[in-house]
Amino acid sequence: MQMPQPNDNPGDPEGVVARSSMGAAELREGSDTVEGEDRPQSTPAPGVTRAPEVGGGSEAAEPTHPTKVDVRGLSLWYGDTQALFDVSLRIPEKDVTALIGPSGCGKSTFLRCINRMNDLISAVTIRGQLLLDEADVYGSEVDVVQLRSRVGMVFQQPNPFPKSIYENVAYAPRIHGLAKKGAEMDELVETSLRKAGLWKEVSDRLSMPGTALSGGQQQRLCIARAIAVNPDVILMDEPASALDPVATATIEELIDELRSNYTIIIVTHNMQQAARVARYTAFFHLGEVIEFDDTDTIFTNPSQKRTEDYITGRFG
Amino acid sequence: MAANLQAEKRIRQRYRREQRFKALCIGAITLAILFIFVFFADIIQRGYTAFYQAQIQVEVTYDERSLEIPAAAVSEEVRPLVSRGFLRQVPGHVQSDPDLKGRTVTRWVTADTGVNQYLKDAHTGLSPQEKATVDKLHEAGRIEFAFNTNFFTRGDSKMPEMAGIKSAVVGTILTLAVTMAVAFPLGLMSAVYLEEFATDNRFTRFIEVNINNLAAVPSILYGLLGLAIFINFLGVPRSSALAGGLTLALMTLPIIIISTRAALRAVPDSIREGAFGVGASRLQMVTHHVLPLSLPGILTGSIIGMAQAMGETAPLLLVGMMAFIPSAPDGVTEPATVLPAQIFTWASMPQRAFDELTAAGILVLLAVLLTLNATAVLLRKRFERRW
Numbered sequence: 158m159q160m161p162q163p164n165d166n167p168g169d170p171e172g173v174v175a176r177s178s179m180g181a182a183e184l185r186e187g188s189d190t191v192e193g194e195d196r197p198q199s200t201p202a203p204g205v206t207r208a209p210e211v212g213g214g215s216e217a218a219e220p221t222h223p224t225k226v227d228v229r230g231l232s233l234w235y236g237d238t239q240a241l242f243d244v245s246l247r248i249p250e251k252d253v254t255a256l257i258g259p260s261g262c263g264k265s266t267f268l269r270c271i272n273r274m275n276d277l278i279s280a281v282t283i284r285g286q287l288l289l290d291e292a293d294v295y296g297s298e299v300d301v302v303q304l305r306s307r308v309g310m311v312f313q314q315p316n317p318f319p320k321s322i323y324e325n326v327a328y329a330p331r332i333h334g335l336a337k338k339g340a341e342m343d344e345l346v347e348t349s350l351r352k353a354g355l356w357k358e359v360s361d362r363l364s365m366p367g368t369a370l371s372g373g374q375q376q377r378l379c380i381a382r383a384i385a386v387n388p389d390v391i392l393m394d395e396p397a398s399a400l401d402p403v404a405t406a407t408i409e410e411l412i413d414e415l416r417s418n419y420t421i422i423i424v425t426h427n428m429q430q431a432a433r434v435a436r437y438t439a440f441f442h443l444g445e446v447i448e449f450d451d452t453d454t455i456f457t458n459p460s461q462k463r464t465e466d467y468i469t470g471r472f473g
Numbered sequence: 474m475a476a477n478l479q480a481e482k483r484i485r486q487r488y489r490r491e492q493r494f495k496a497l498c499i500g501a502i503t504l505a506i507l508f509i510f511v512f513f514a515d516i517i518q519r520g521y522t523a524f525y526q527a528q529i530q531v532e533v534t535y536d537e538r539s540l541e542i543p544a545a546a547v548s549e550e551v552r553p554l555v556s557r558g559f560l561r562q563v564p565g566h567v568q569s570d571p572d573l574k575g576r577t578v579t580r581w582v583t584a585d586t587g588v589n590q591y592l593k594d595a596h597t598g599l600s601p602q603e604k605a606t607v608d609k610l611h612e613a614g615r616i617e618f619a620f621n622t623n624f625f626t627r628g629d630s631k632m633p634e635m636a637g638i639k640s641a642v643v644g645t646i647l648t649l650a651v652t653m654a655v656a657f658p659l660g661l662m663s664a665v666y667l668e669e670f671a672t673d674n675r676f677t678r679f680i681e682v683n684i685n686n687l688a689a690v691p692s693i694l695y696g697l698l699g700l701a702i703f704i705n706f707l708g709v710p711r712s713s714a715l716a717g718g719l720t721l722a723l724m725t726l727p728i729i730i731i732s733t734r735a736a737l738r739a740v741p742d743s744i745r746e747g748a749f750g751v752g753a754s755r756l757q758m759v760t761h762h763v764l765p766l767s768l769p770g771i772l773t774g775s776i777i778g779m780a781q782a783m784g785e786t787a788p789l790l791l792v793g794m795m796a797f798i799p800s801a802p803d804g805v806t807e808p809a810t811v812l813p814a815q816i817f818t819w820a821s822m823p824q825r826a827f828d829e830l831t832a833a834g835i836l837v838l839l840a841v842l843l844t845l846n847a848t849a850v851l852l853r854k855r856f857e858r859r860w
Contacts, residue, residue, distance in 0.1 A: 277749065279672040305752035312750065316743035318762060328761070329751035382751060 222249030225390060225420040226271060231285035233266060233275065240266045242444045243285070248437070253412060253421045255435030255452065257428055259467065263444040264424045268392050270294075271422065272308035273301050289390070306333050309383030313395040315375035317367030317382070322359050325367040325378055326350060329386045345385060353381035354411050373404025377411060384419070391415070393423040397430065409434050428468055432456050440464045516839070520832025526621040526634060527584040527592050529554055529610065533563065535573045540564050551610070553603055556583040558635035583623060584616060586634045586826045592618070596825050624833065628799045629815065633826030636819070638834055643801035644714055644794070644809030645783060651718020651805055652725055652782050657775055659722075660729030667730075668737040669759050688727035695724040696788030704792060712793035715805040720792050721782040728781065732774020736767040769856030776849040780842050786813040812838045 226248040233241040241263045248254050256264040269275045270287055273294060287294045294304060306329070317325050326346045327336075336342045346363070350356040355377045359370070367378050376396055383391055393412070397405040412421060412434045425431050431438050432452060439449040440461070448461045459465045466472055531547045533539075539546035543563040547555055559582045567573050588607055590597040599607065610616040628640030663684075671677045699720030703709040709716045740763050748758040764771075789795065795814045802809040810818070816834040819827045 272750070274746065274749065277745075279674075302752045302754050305750065310746075310750035312743060312746055314743055316741075316747040318744065318747060319766065329753075332751075332753055332757055332761075379747070382747075386751065 222252060224248065225250035225290065226422070227286075227288040227291070228267075229286040229288070231267070231270060231283070231287055233263075233270065233284075234282040235278070236280045240444050241270075244444075244446050246439055246446055246449055248420065248422060250420050251417060252436045253416050253423060253434050254437040254439065255431035256422065256424045256439050256441060257426075257431050257467075258441035258447075259472065260426075262441040264439075264441040265394055266444075267441065268394055268422060268424050271390065271392055272305050272310055274310065276301060306386045307388050308390040308392060309386065309388035311376070311379050311383055311391065311393045311396045314399050315372055315379055317370070317375050317378050319366060319368050321364045322350075322367050322370070322378060323363040326381050326385050329382060333386055335386060349381040349385040350378075352384055352415070353377045354407065354414070355381055371404070373400050373407055376400060376404070376408060380408075380411065380415075384415070388419065390420045390422065393421065395424050395426060398426060405430070428456075440467060442467070516832050516835050520829055520834075520836045522593050523624060523829040523833035524621050525618045526623065527589045527616055528581045528619050529584040529588065530579060530581050530615040530617075531555060532577050532579050533566075533582070534577045535563070535567050536575055540567060550606060553599075554585050554588050554607060554610075554616075556585050556632060556634045558630060558632045559583050581617075581619070583634050586632060586824070588616065589634055590826055592616070624830070628801055629797055629810070629818065630799060633822075633824055633830060636827070636830055638812065638815060638837060640798040640801040641810050641812045641815035641834075642837075644717075644798065645811040647714035647802060647805050647809060648718040648721065648789075648794075648811055649779060649783060651715055652721040653775070653779060655719060655722035656725040656729055656778070660726050660775075660778075661733055661771065663726075664730045664733035664737060665759060665764070668734050669763065670755065684727050684730050688731060691787075692724055692785055693787040693791065695720055696791030698723060699788060700791045710806045710808075712796050712808040712810075713806045714802060714809040716792040717789050717794045717809070717811065718805065720788045721785060724785065724788060725778045725782045728778035729775050732778065733767075733771045736770025736774060737763060739770060740766045769852055773849045773853045776845055776852070780845040780849075783811075783845070784813055784838065784842060786811075786817060789814055812841075 224247040226246070228244055228246040228248075231241055231244040232239065244263075244267060256268060258264050266275065270283065271289070271294065275281045275283070283295060289304075289308070293299070318328065320328070323346055326349050327342050330336045330342065330345055331338075336345045347356060347360075350359065355374060358374060359365070359378075367375065370378060376399075380391075380396075396412075397408045400408065409430065412423065415421060416436075423431075423435065435452045437449065438452040438455040440447045440455060440459075440463075442463055448455060448459055448464045450460070454460075455464060456468055459468065529551065531551050533546050535546065540563070543560040544552055546560065546563045587597050587599040587603070591599050591604060591607055592611065597604075607616060623635055624637045626639055627635060627637035630636040667677060667681065699716060703716050703719045704711055709719065744762050744766065745758055748762045753761065786795075789811060793808075794810050795817060796808055796810050797818065798808055798810045812834065816831055816838065819831040819834060
């Protein structure tokens with residue numbers, strides 16, 4: 158397969174973006190035949206792999222779900238290695254969007270762009286636009302701390318703080334000044350734990366360290382911790398990959414309950430999981446979005462050859 | 474069949490090789506333990522006698538004459554057997570208790586070092602006549618061994634029976650207080666900055682390499698640096714605990730930085746991500762999560778750094794702490810000495826009686842160092858967290 162040349166001059170933003178988007182365009186043209194006009198017009202396309210200006214048709218197809226995260230031509234480099242190539246996506250509000258793809262395809266990297274967790278890694282260069290509610294996440298006036306209180310995150314390995322269960326949930330509201338100490342905070346902790354489906358299991362031992370819970374409980378504690386500040390978006394980076402099937406099922410049920418209130422973006426290795434929990438699915442491959450569509454369409458009638466190859470298990 | 478035999482032979486060979494290697498390792502450990510054992514046995518055997526000391530019961534006359542010539546306070550017979558250090562205190566007794574004036578009191582007083590040495594079967598400068606007196610008094614129960622309180626309550630002295638470690642202990646405490654007051658916050662801040670805030674670039678890498686190099690610099694060079702900067706340039710009083718403490722702080726700083734960084738690095742990144750993920754700022758991430766988790770490790774490293782500073786002598790030589798300090802310093806700017814320096818001073822004294830004092834000083838220093846290290850180990854054991 159033809160790849161865009163690795164960028165040898167990251168200091169030149171215009172050149173870089175131009176080159177990588179050109180590379181992506183070439184790929185799209187060259188790689189397959191199903192794309193473009195052959196696509197059934199009835200398919201609701203919440204976002205497109207094409208450049209946004211080309212995707213006029215898709216805007217009309219999503220009246221029920223306004224766009225929450227609008228990504229336009231996002232490219233990312235770790236040092237000299239390009240990890241994301243001109244990614245464009247429109248992630249709809251208050252539903253579950255899954256990002257699937259083989260290892261190293263850039264789906265986690267992309268996820269971490271949304272709450273700017275990639276800022277923590279030095280030598281990351283990002284070009285392009287990522288809009289959250291039409292405001293640029295990478296704008297100079299954006300406060301990262303503020304952003305992360307709106308975009309919560311759940312990680313692959315459950316990582317509760319080595320503090321009490323109560324403290325784990327109360328920590329974020331406290332540092333953001335969302336609730337006063339005492340009854341108000343107690344209530345917030347209870348609500349968050351209830352939403353995360355953990356309250357019944359831990360209500361009588363809130364002072365126990367969060368790390369003493371089982372893996373699945375820890376992960377739900379992390380979800381409770383994330384929703385305690387009432388974010389708009391919850392990013393989940395393979396939240397169930399370290400859990401057993403039963404705990405995974407519990408987490409998936411929980412995601413299903415949360416979908417009406419939060420925009421959930423979930424990275425998963427497990428295609429069945431994507432099919433079970435997500436309304437929309439984006440297929441990433443080698444740092445590019447190959448296809449983004451309704452989950453049903455992606456799994457039953459993908460428009461791209463590579464998507465089909467991946468979901469039928471021919472690679473990845 | 475032949476192949477089978479060969480395989481068997483190879484296996485036997487392998488077992489023999491493993492046995493040989495194990496034997497060598499056990500030998501090495503045995504040798505190390507033997508060295509430690511010999512060292513401790515030697516020091517204890519030399520030093521334990523310093524913890525008790527002869528005292529003599531004499532009649533002390535506090536009259537006009539003895540106030541002028543203190544030696545006249547005791548009878549001529551026992552005069553050479555009583556510590557001159559005690560006789561010098563006679564006028565002081567009257568001053569602090571005027572009732573004593575004109576009275577004769579029977580009391581136990583510190584005996585001269587000659588009596589001590591004689592009774593401990595060591596070389597002594599006593600004349601045969603004096604030896605006879607000592608024997609007579611000893612039999613009459615007027616000369617006895619008692620716990621050597623002077624060793625812990627008095628400073629250095631030219632008279633071995635009066636010499637103690639108090640001024641050195643106070644000096645050590647003051648010096649280490651200065652050292653830790655300077656090195657701990659500086660080291661902690663540097664380590665936290667390098668580990669949690671600084672970006673990885675050529676400049677920070679350069680600093681890192683140099684900190685590691687600093688930890689390997691011979692300590693006497695820190696003494697030269699301290700002499701040049703603190704005493705000659707900044708005008709810190711010579712031989713003071715301040716000058717010594719600052720010099721030792723220079724030496725301890727890299728140790729604290731390195732151990733603190735190791736402790737910070739032991740906190741898994743998932744904790745940092747979790748904190749960032751809920752919108753903690755970098756400072757909140759460090760102070761709420763990473764520092765509390767790494768504190769036991771940081772303290773352990775600092776205690777070990779402190780123990781190392783405590784046993785250090787070479788840099789203090791150059792800032793004048795190798796001094797004769799009879800009375801304990803009252804502040805950090807007064808002349809002071811430290812335990813290892815006191816040991817060195819005693820070791821170079823000509824009188825044989827200082828031998829046992831030297832060994833006793835080493836025992837005290839070892840006891841303190843072992844306590845410090847044991848605390849560090851306990852702290853690590855108690856609070857260590859496995860991820």
